[in-house]
Amino acid sequence: MSICRSLTLLLIALFSLLSLPATAQEEDPGKALLIHLAEAPASKVEEAVNAIVSSGDERARGWLEAYGNNRLSRVKDTGQVVLVLNNRGRDWEIADPLTGENMGEMSRRELDRVAINNRIRGQLEGILAMLDLNAKDPDVREASAQDMMGKVDASLVEPLEAQLAKEEDAAVRNRIEEALAIYRVGEGNLEAVDVLAGSLHPRARAALNEAVRGDNEAL
Numbered sequence: 001m002s003i004c005r006s007l008t009l010l011l012i013a014l015f016s017l018l019s020l021p022a023t024a025q026e027e028d029p030g031k032a033l034l035i036h037l038a039e040a041p042a043s044k045v046e047e048a049v050n051a052i053v054s055s056g057d058e059r060a061r062g063w064l065e066a067y068g069n070n071r072l073s074r075v076k077d078t079g080q081v082v083l084v085l086n087n088r089g090r091d092w093e094i095a096d097p098l099t100g101e102n103m104g105e106m107s108r109r110e111l112d113r114v115a116i117n118n119r120i121r122g123q124l125e126g127i128l129a130m131l132d133l134n135a136k137d138p139d140v141r142e143a144s145a146q147d148m149m150g151k152v153d154a155s156l157v158e159p160l161e162a163q164l165a166k167e168e169d170a171a172v173r174n175r176i177e178e179a180l181a182i183y184r185v186g187e188g189n190l191e192a193v194d195v196l197a198g199s200l201h202p203r204a205r206a207a208l209n210e211a212v213r214g215d216n217e218a219l
Contacts, residue, residue, distance in 0.1 A: 028098050030057055034081040036113045037067065040047070045120055046155060053130055053159070061131050063097055067126040072097070081114065082106075097168040126151045130159055131175075137173050138169040145175035149203040152183040182207040 033055055037048040049067075049073070052060050060081075071084040073094070075124050082103065086093040091105040129151070132144035151159065157180065164176045178199055184192035185207050196204045 004100065030059060030098050032079075033057070034063065034072075035079070037063075038081050042117060042196070044213050045117065046123075049069070049120060049127060050159070054129055056134065059097070061128060064124060064131075066097070066114055066126060067114060070113060070116070073111040073116060076110050076112055082111070084111070088197055093118060096150075123153065123155055126153070130156065130163070133163050133167075133172075138172055141167070141172045142175055145172055145179055146201075148179045149175070149178075149201065150182055150207065153181050154183075155184065178204055185211045 033048075033052050035052060037045070039050040040111070045125060049064065052063060063072070066083050072086050073092075073114055074081055081097060082094040083091050083097045085095055087104070087108070089181045090107060090109075092108050092111065093105050094103045094111075095101060096103055126148055128146045133141050135141050135144070148156070148160075160180055162174055164173060164180070167173050167176060177195055178201060181189075181192040181195035182203060185196060193208065199205070
């Protein structure tokens with residue numbers, strides 16, 4: 001085979017590759033995240049949700065909000081995860097969660113809802129706030145940390161500590177520390193009392209007052 005013919009075949013192959021859709025060239029990482037969530041057993045759902053949160057994907061909030069509102073489903077025949085835009089009637093309007101493209105209507109019998117348990121649903125508000133702690137605007141991060149004050153539970157302690165370790169803005173750091181301290185005061189942590197002692201925030205004061213009224217002798 002001549003060099004010219006070899007080069008021609010190579011160029012044709014390269015052109016064919018470049019003309020493929022982006023999804024064929026490189027798998028959208030969001031697809032694996034959504035499938036992981038859809039297929040996760042009850043004991044692994046929290047892990048799947050945390051994977052979405054820590055992915056840094058700008059679509060994560062929309063996915064988790066849809067999940068919390070029972071708007072994530074899977075097509076039974078293909079396993080594809082879809083967003084349910086309208087779940088009234090027999091035929092539901094759906095969209096591709098990766099591209100946002102409207103996919104038309106599909107019979108609800110052809111869809112399986114991605115189930116969410118009450119424990120995860122109760123945690124979603126705090127989880128969604130965690131997403132905003134990664135925003136570029138420090139004011140958004142501070143507002144997010146403030147919103148988490150009084151809403152932190154055991155599942156959020158580790159990710160909040162990780163966020164605190166990398167946060168450089170002093171105001172945001174203070175709010176994260178207070179959010180963690182409010183949780184820890186409820187657990188009887190004396191050091192957390194010191195963190196909140198100088199705070200004028202109503203939720204911090206409320207946490208201290210509740211701790212004083214409690215039956216924990218250490219406080």
